[in-house]
Amino acid sequence: MSSTFDTVANIIAETCDIPRETIKPESHATDDLGIDSLDFLDVAFAIDKAFGIKMPLEQWTQEVNEGKATTEQYFVLSNLCARIDELVAAKTA
């Protein structure tokens, strides 16, 4: 978890020009860090590449739009990192 978070936080800091020390596990990518959807594509690209996965952004967005999930479930960084860990585990299983 911690290494996943460090990787994700470093990607966000570099991609979105956000000071690394302001990026916390409890930060919401949009609400707290101000990452818009276009910048998040760069973040997603870098995360996909770093972890060798394909984050299902479309599925997550659809679930949020349909009220089946909250943005916090996917875009609070600790939760995002948990999803990433699940995707990595599923890939290597």
Place this chain on the structure above:
Amino acid sequence: MRLEYFQLIDRIADLDLERRTIRAEARVPQASTIFEGHFPGFPLMPGVLLVEIMAQASGWLIIGLTGFSRMPFLAAIKDAKLRSFVTPGTSLTAAATLIHDGSGFARTQAEILNDGKVACNAEITFRVVAFPNPEFRAFMEKAAAAIAFPMEAIPHE
């Protein structure tokens, strides 16, 4: 190339779905009102249109890879480099490789060759979404036929 209709690709020369690459021909017209202003006495193909050629070639690649089920929309251009002037009447080759197939987005590495030399290159990101309506898709299918897009080679839904 029909600048007035923003149709910058003339022909798909090669679409390789396995290697995720495309090569397309784009012939810059000898005459256009664009060249009257860009620039008087020194006509040049505008750099933004060269970027658009790379985007359109990339777009056809993504359409092919998605089996003509989704439409790519230009979202971001990274590290665009315009390396040499392109003048009216030049025959260009646009080439693109898909470097990432994300969820709802895709990224390509694209370039334009002029007489075998790289005239410009860029990394281009697209949002990839369902066609907004049947009319749009029909328009794109018609455009594909006009540029010899190999419809028979792509997977279908």
